[in-house]
Amino acid sequence: DARRLAYVEYGRCVSCYDVWIRDFSTKKSRLFARDARDPAWSPDGRWIVFVRGKSRTAARYLARPDGSGVRRLTDDRYEDFAPDWQPLRK
Numbered sequence: 001d002a003r004r005l006a007y008v009e010y011g012r013c014v015s016c017y018d019v020w021i022r023d024f025s026t027k028k029s030r031l032f033a034r035d036a037r038d039p040a041w042s043p044d045g046r047w048i049v050f051v052r053g054k055s056r057t058a059a060r061y062l063a064r065p066d067g068s069g070v071r072r073l074t075d076d077r078y079e080d081f082a083p084d085w086q087p088l089r090k
Contacts (some may be wrong), residue, residue: 004065006032006039006048019050021065032067038082041065049073049083 005022017037022029032039032048039050049062060073060080074080 001045004045006041006050006065008037008039015054019048032065033061033063036061040084042085049085051080051083 003024005024007020007022008017009020010017016035018034019032019036019039020029021032033050033052035054036050036052039048041048046064047062048065049060051058052061053059056077058080059075060083061070062073063070
């Protein structure tokens, strides 16, 4: 809806990233998730999917934009990256 932006910024170490959310109405940014990257908003704006972890331990997570309701979506031995939302296929 172009009111908020999720973006990635370097974190506490060289290879660490954090996801932040910028609210354009208040002109303020807030930390959404530490050690995370690749945020993608759901089409309805109610969820953000993102990746947390490094290399083979990286997994996809889902959370509400306020940071609540965090759920791990993947749990396998392969690295997850670049999550995205797709239309439901019937």
